[in-house]
Amino acid sequence: MIPTEVISLEKLGPNGYWLTVKRPFDFIPGQVVKLTTSSTIAPRLYSIASGNNEPHLSFLFDLKSEGELTPQLIELKPGETILISPAFGEFICKESSAIWVASGTGIAPYLSMAKSGLSKGKQLIHGVRYHENFFFHDELERLLGERYIKCCSGSTVANMFEGRVTEYLQKATNLPLDRKYYLCGNPEMVVDTREVLLARGVAYENILAEIYF
Numbered sequence: 001m002i003p004t005e006v007i008s009l010e011k012l013g014p015n016g017y018w019l020t021v022k023r024p025f026d027f028i029p030g031q032v033v034k035l036t037t038s039s040t041i042a043p044r045l046y047s048i049a050s051g052n053n054e055p056h057l058s059f060l061f062d063l064k065s066e067g068e069l070t071p072q073l074i075e076l077k078p079g080e081t082i083l084i085s086p087a088f089g090e091f092i093c094k095e096s097s098a099i100w101v102a103s104g105t106g107i108a109p110y111l112s113m114a115k116s117g118l119s120k121g122k123q124l125i126h127g128v129r130y131h132e133n134f135f136f137h138d139e140l141e142r143l144l145g146e147r148y149i150k151c152c153s154g155s156t157v158a159n160m161f162e163g164r165v166t167e168y169l170q171k172a173t174n175l176p177l178d179r180k181y182y183l184c185g186n187p188e189m190v191v192d193t194r195e196v197l198l199a200r201g202v203a204y205e206n207i208l209a210e211i212y213f
Contacts, residue, residue, distance in 0.1 A: 001036070001083035002024050002085070003083055004021045004023075004081065004083075004084055005022045005079060005080070006019070006079065006080045006081070006082060007020040007021055007022060007078060008078055009076050009078075012135050013135065015062050015063050016060065016062055016135055017061055017070075017074055018058060018060055019058065020050070020059075021056060021057050021058075021059075021082060021084070022056060023055060023057045024084075026052070026087075027057075028087070029048070029052055029093075029112040029116040030089065030109045031048055031088060032045045032048065032087065032091075032109075032210075033086070035059065035085075037076070037082050037083070038072070038083070039083065042068065042069070043069075043083070043085070044069050046108070047059070047060075047108035047109040047210070048108070048109070048112050049108035050115065051114075051115030051116040053115075053116060054115070059108070060105045060107065060108045061073065061105060089210075091182070091208065091210045093118060093122070095121075096120070097122070098123075098182060099122070099181050100113075100122055100124045100125070100182045101124075101181060101183045101193055102125070102165075102183075102184050103126075103127045103165060103184075103185030103189040104185055104186065106186070106210070107135065107136070107184075108184075109184055109210065110122075110182075110184070111140070114144065115139075115143075119143045119144050119147075122144065122147065123147045124140065124144055124149065126148070126150055126151065126165070127152075127165035127185075127189065128150075128154075129152070129153050130152070130155055131157045134150055134152075137150065149161060149168065164189075165189065165193060166192045166193055166196050169193065169200070170196055177201045180207075181208070182208050183208065183210070184209070184211075187211050
């Protein structure tokens with residue numbers, strides 16, 4: 001594990017946080033790190049959410065009040081130190097055309113990809129319960145335009161699909177069957193979305209997943 005310095009911690013919405021630290025290594029957009037505040041607390045996996053051309057690393061996370069790590073993360077101050085592993089993982093989008101699907105903070109790897117100049121030819125479908133959890137939606141709309149689709153299951157908001165990402169995919173007309181689908185988010189969303197895509201004719205090998213617990 002590599003010690004690195006905290007630059008900032010920003011609260012996003014009712015339960016989200018954006019942690020930025022000094023960057024001690026290179027990475028490929030879509031990769032993760034192990035992260036902890038102390039050698040006495042088990043590290044957790046977090047996707048890097050910053051672009052690979054930025055001088056720092058950023059991470060998006062929700063506070064889990066019953067958890068061991070996130071209550072410690074939200075107390076971090078600039079200048080303090082956390083421990084992170086080198087970046088690793090194979091959730092890497094190499095295709096010129098693909099569909100990214102996320103729930104909640106599962107937006108993180110796609111945010112990194114988009115910030116790194118990989119949004120061309122991609123469609124992003126992001127599902128949350130409440131609209132205030134569409135973090136960085138202005139930037140994603142700028143980078144993806146109409147290819148950024150927001151699905152909100154807990155409130156009705158203009159210019160958003162009312163329902164879950166699975167419902168959007170079930171109802172979508174002309175769903176591309178020959179593209180790679182990247183899924184990132186909670187286990188229920190990933191499993192249910194895979195089942196929907198398979199039922200609609202997407203090949204199993206065209207579905208890649210990263211689960212957030």
